[in-house]
Amino acid sequence: MKLDVLLGLQWGDEGKGKLVDVLTPDYDVIARFQGGPNAGHTLEFNGIKHVLHTIPSGIFRENVVNVVGNGVVIDPVIFKKEIEALTKLGVDVSSRLLISKKAHLILPTHRLLDQASEQSKGTNKIGSTLKGIGPTYMDKTGRNGLRIGDIHSDSFENRYNNLVAKHKKMLAHYDLQYNLDEMESDWLDAIKSLKKLKAIDSERYVNQMLRDGKKVLAEGAQGTLLDIDFGSYPFVTSSNTVSAGTCTGLGVAPQSVGNVLGIFKAYCTRVGSGPFPTELFNGTGEEMRVAGNEFGATTGRPRRCGWLDLPALKYSIMINGVTSLAMMKADVLSGFETIRVCVHYEYQGERIDHLPFDMEDPSLKPIYTDLKGWSEDLTGMTAESDFPESLNDYIKFLEAELATPISIISIGPDRTQTINRN
Ligand code: GDP
Numbered sequence: 001m002k003l004d005v006l007l008g009l010q011w012g013d014e015g016k017g018k019l020v021d022v023l024t025p026d027y028d029v030i031a032r033f034q035g036g037p038n039a040g041h042t043l044e045f046n047g048i049k050h051v052l053h054t055i056p057s058g059i060f061r062e063n064v065v066n067v068v069g070n071g072v073v074i075d076p077v078i079f080k081k082e083i084e085a086l087t088k089l090g091v092d093v094s095s096r097l098l099i100s101k102k103a104h105l106i107l108p109t110h111r112l113l114d115q116a117s118e119q120s121k122g123t124n125k126i127g128s129t130l131k132g133i134g135p136t137y138m139d140k141t142g143r144n145g146l147r148i149g150d151i152h153s154d155s156f157e158n159r160y161n162n163l164v165a166k167h168k169k170m171l172a173h174y175d176l177q178y179n180l181d182e183m184e185s186d187w188l189d190a191i192k193s194l195k196k197l198k199a200i201d202s203e204r205y206v207n208q209m210l211r212d213g214k215k216v217l218a219e220g221a222q223g224t225l226l227d228i229d230f231g232s233y234p235f236v237t238s239s240n241t242v243s244a245g246t247c248t249g250l251g252v253a254p255q256s257v258g259n260v261l262g263i264f265k266a267y268c269t270r271v272g273s274g275p276f277p278t279e280l281f282n283g284t285g286e287e288m289r290v291a292g293n294e295f296g297a298t299t300g301r302p303r304r305c306g307w308l309d310l311p312a313l314k315y316s317i318m319i320n321g322v323t324s325l326a327m328m329k330a331d332v333l334s335g336f337e338t339i340r341v342c343v344h345y346e347y348q349g350e351r352i353d354h355l356p357f358d359m360e361d362p363s364l365k366p367i368y369t370d371l372k373g374w375s376e377d378l379t380g381m382t383a384e385s386d387f388p389e390s391l392n393d394y395i396k397f398l399e400a401e402l403a404t405p406i407s408i409i410s411i412g413p414d415r416t417q418t419i420n421r422n
Pocket residue numbers: 008012013014015016017018039040041042043044292296297328329330331332410411412413414
């Protein structure tokens with residue numbers, strides 16, 4: 001079997017959690033391959049709304065194994081809270097969850113370093129979620145990190161203390177007041193809970209599952225435009241969010257990657273700083289924010305909103321090798337008389353349809369095509385045949401422009417509000 005991938009094509013929060021939960025019944029294993037608790041993946045069903053940060057979004061379904069891969073970074077405190085919240089809802093987490101021994105640990109001092117670094121950048125800050133993601137990946141690539149497999153070792157405490165001592169020296173260069181004691185005792189307490197979970201060589205497990213003919217879905221976090229290599233650098237996260245990230249983040253070979261389902265909102269949002277060519281600063285942007293309830297699932301920050309950006313989407317489709325698309329939050333556009341879509345950019349006096357290296361160049365302007373909107377409420381619809389004509393036109397227009405089939409339309413946050421197209 002080949003591994004399927006589901007990932008975001010924009011700046012995150014496309015609705016990955018919802019869709020993974022919807023698709024989980026078709027899979028045996030759901031695996032996260034990168035990122036950490038900077039992610040907030042929302043699931044809604046039976047009147048329950050739940051946000052996951054590190055745990056894969058297949059966790060609510062029975063008979064499915066959820067894997068936290070080696071490419072993920074784990075904050076034991078947040079992880080423990082996630083497990084406690086799931087346990088309260090009656091989910092038997094420990095029987096459904098496997099963690100890679102090679103996944104790296106976020107230390108309390110990584111969070112402090114994140115905070116100190118952001119604070120020192122002033123108005124140029126990345127807008128990080130401040131979960132310690134960047135400093136943890138820096139220690140990973142700097143070959144200083146601590147991993148899940150280390151927590152049982154006799155030298156763990158010693159190595160922890162050495163790393164913290166190094167971080168304290170780094171923190172001394174910044175103007176940050178902090179009290180590590182409480183953070184540290186919570187962290188060490190959470191490490192004890194982590195020891196009870198099943199840590200494995202997840203690369204061997206995932207490959208064995210594929211060899212056994214089991215179906216594995218890799219769940220992306222963040223989005224393509226936040227990728228460390230291909231995103232709007234430096235306003236990005238610190239991992240490879242793209243499909244290639246499944247190879248390094250789960251240990252599967254490129255030829256083992258099968259379908260890549262790229263998911264996008266029917267418009268665009270971004271939380272944190274960085275370029276966003278189609279951002280709306282007027283009442284229309286505010287209408288989208290309210291209609292789409294665009295507030296961050298991890299930080300609660302209002303998300304910046306704007307029209308769909310086709311040059312950006314085409315770029316994401318190319319980088320990921322997307323085989324089919326899912327359009328999320330179509331219901332949010334109900335009631336907009338005109339729907340605008342950015343089809344090109346104007347850049348340094350020329351018309352271009354790719355993302356330029358310098359996305360912050362003030363000459364970069366979106367060029368729009370206007371489509372007719374629809375007023376019907378989509379949220380109760382159960383089949384594609386119920387869709388208003390203008391929505392069908394929007395879908396057809398996007399499929400033609402993107403040269404990729406749109407196989408799923410999401411029309412509300414609930415599991416059931418999902419329409420499969422043939
Ligand atoms: P993720 O990070 O990609 O999993 O997305 P988030 O959970 O951060 O943000 C997506 C938000 O949109 C969540 O509040 C979801 O419940 C919600 N959502 C997902 N799909 C739809 C949809 O089709 N329509 C509406 N109205 N909301 C949706």
